[in-house]
Amino acid sequence: MTPAERFHEIYEECYPRVLAYATSLVGRQVGEDITSETFTIAWRRIHGDVPLPTLPWLLGVTRNLVREMRRRDTLRYLLAAEEARRIAGSAEDQAGDVATVVADRQIALQALAGLPESDRELLTLIAWHGLSTKEAAQVLTCTSAALAVRLYRARRRLEKALEAAQASEPSEAASAHAVGTPRPHCEGAAA
């Protein structure tokens, strides 16, 4: 396989996942630009040091690009990050999802949104972007051991936040985001 073919394979395989990650950081529009920039860097190194597996390395590049943007172009970054937050908080979608499912998702997202940024980053790399703990450590440039500790703590905090969120406003979440056929409120609303 020539380097160009290798690049095409990496591109086809990883593009959606890099775009998903970039979108989670800066929204879709800027995310596409960052994704493009990420693969431009990968392309320039295709004869050289693109490591295998490639995805964690690509996400690491994406992350650095976003940080660079944050430093250089703060205003643009803030707008983009706002859009990313909107996306990361939106549970409603597909018709056919029943209200309670949407509500559950909304509660989880709400719990997540309340965590420190470093927790959110780590948890979503694994739960949303499908990385193993070892791969997540590569993206975050820390050791696997350090990452295991961080992950343990982040999970604890998420569990607590989730319990709190479930306790506080299940009915509101359910009714606010119900789509499709209206359903009666579930019994938990009385709590």
Added chain:
Amino acid sequence: MKNAQHRSKRPDIMQVLADARPDELDPARLTNAARQQRDLARIVAWPVDGRVPRRSLRFRPVRTAALAAVAASVVVSVATFDRQAPADGSAARPRTSAEAQAPGGATDMRVDGRVELLSAAMKAEASPAKGTYWQTTTHAQYVDVAEANGRLFAVRTSSTENWSVGVRPGTKSLIVSGLDSETEPRTPADKAAWQAAGSPRTVQLKVWKPTGSHSIVFKMGTGRPTVLRTNTGGKIYAVGPDNVSYKDLQALPSTSAGLRRHLEELYAQDNGADAGARGRSAWILRQAGNLVTMPVKPAVRAAAYRVMAGLPGVRVIGHVTDPLGREGVGVEFPGTYRTALGTTQQQLVIDAATGDMLSDELLLVDPSAKAEATGLTAGTVVTYQATSRMGWSEHQIIVPKNAHG
């Protein structure tokens, strides 16, 4: 709290979180995003060289399928411009008629090559009209040095590519690459070294890099082809920073002065603040080299050759042989390019008799120790893309059943 207890059969928290992933972040919904295919060609149009300074997040207009996508493996940096017309005794008798037109100080050798290049331009002017699909078939090869069990050997990866661009409304464009793809030891001696290393099915290529010790893995043997569809709203190629349609291609200036001005303007757009004379020749040569393989008017193809012949810092060599053994005129890019195998030089080879592009290749100028140890001497072609067929067809190419894509 009652509610929380209702849910006490608590699923794994990471699963709960995974289930809550917003659909906008689902990769399955992001495959084949319109931008994905558009960006690919723009990306592979960049030189492959870690040393080129990266543009800091300057978001650029998209481009579409470029010849550069096809010539990807031979794209080269234009970072250094130290040599001009070095003494290469390889070619050429002077021809008096052209000598008078030669710029002052040009060597006879250059004059000779340029005459042939201009003859290619005249032939190009006579090429025939049009059809439905513009098709090229190219053969690419890439050589590198691998190491296994303490033994060094050169490996060669070769493959064929068919690119078919539909120019009539409703027609599609596609690139089938990696046909007959094979990675094998380069010579019998390399084969012996590979066998002595235990005939590994995959080999690691240690790569030159100031930082870190990365390696890439090559699978020995044959590979499957890949199909890439490049239908992006009528835009069929990239010329400089722009996506262009067939209509745009037909509207390109057909005089050498006009075409050169057009390319210089595109260069300024593409390079912005970086613009300067240094990289311009190489950039314009690359674009002109791309244009002659596109379905442009014969006069535009001829103008592109004339533009090449007139570029400062570009050396034109009389008689060279391309990797498929065909004779042509060599057009050398200004400057050299460092790779893991040593310093290399890029050149185009053009058939003066027909006005066709024959090949785009990277030759070793100053081999690294590792390259020399495996017999890759100065003058070895380490990467090439040779065109064996270029022309119109009424029929779309066939995508092999086993193609990825």
